[in-house]
Amino acid sequence: xxxxxxxxxxxxxxxxxxxxxxxxxxxxxxxxxxxxxxxxxxxxxxxxxxxxxxxxxxxxxxxxxxxxxxxxxxxxxxxxxxxxxxxxxxxxxxxxxxxxxxxxxxxxxxxxxxxxxxxxxxxxxxxxx
Numbered sequence: 100x101x102x103x104x105x106x107x108x109x110x111x112x113x114x115x116x117x118x119x120x121x122x123x124x125x126x127x128x129x130x131x132x133x134x135x136x137x138x139x140x141x142x143x144x145x146x147x148x149x150x151x152x153x154x155x156x157x158x159x160x161x162x163x164x165x166x167x168x169x170x171x172x173x174x175x176x177x178x179x180x181x182x183x184x185x186x187x188x189x190x191x192x193x194x195x196x197x198x199x200x201x202x203x204x205x206x207x208x209x210x211x212x213x214x215x216x217x218x219x220x221x222x223x224x225x226x227x228x
Contacts, residue, residue, distance in 0.1 A: 137176075137188050153181045154224035156188050178203045179218045 105117030114124040130144065137157070142150035155167075156176040162168035177188050178199045189196065189203050209216045 137190060141183075141186070149183055149186075152224060153183050153186065156190075179206065182224055 103117065103121070103123055105119055105121065107115045108118050109116040110128065111122070114122055115128060116122050130140070138150050138153060138155055141153055153176060156174075158166035158171075158175055159173065160166065160168045160171040160175070162170070177190065179187075181187065187203060187207065189200060191199070206216050
């Protein structure tokens, strides 16, 4: 894969279109956003309805000001399926990214191969804009 420069102006079914009209074909698009609300990025990139469907990311539901309840028992919507089909979240610092990338990639690959990969449960959506 070669490095490409430009601003993505459109996401199409088989890739992206850059601002110079170049089409980059892709099976997978990784949007590396830096720090910010993942739910907010979904609203910006897709739409608010999808962001509301997914709900918040991160946190355990400890019912504190920055981590509203209810208790989830595991990270909300991170490194596992979300309420939106084919939308996965991967993030964190270098240690978390390195550690969890293997688990995330194995889950996605297993699903692509038709291997059942049950998770604790799909997160309920409690937090909407």
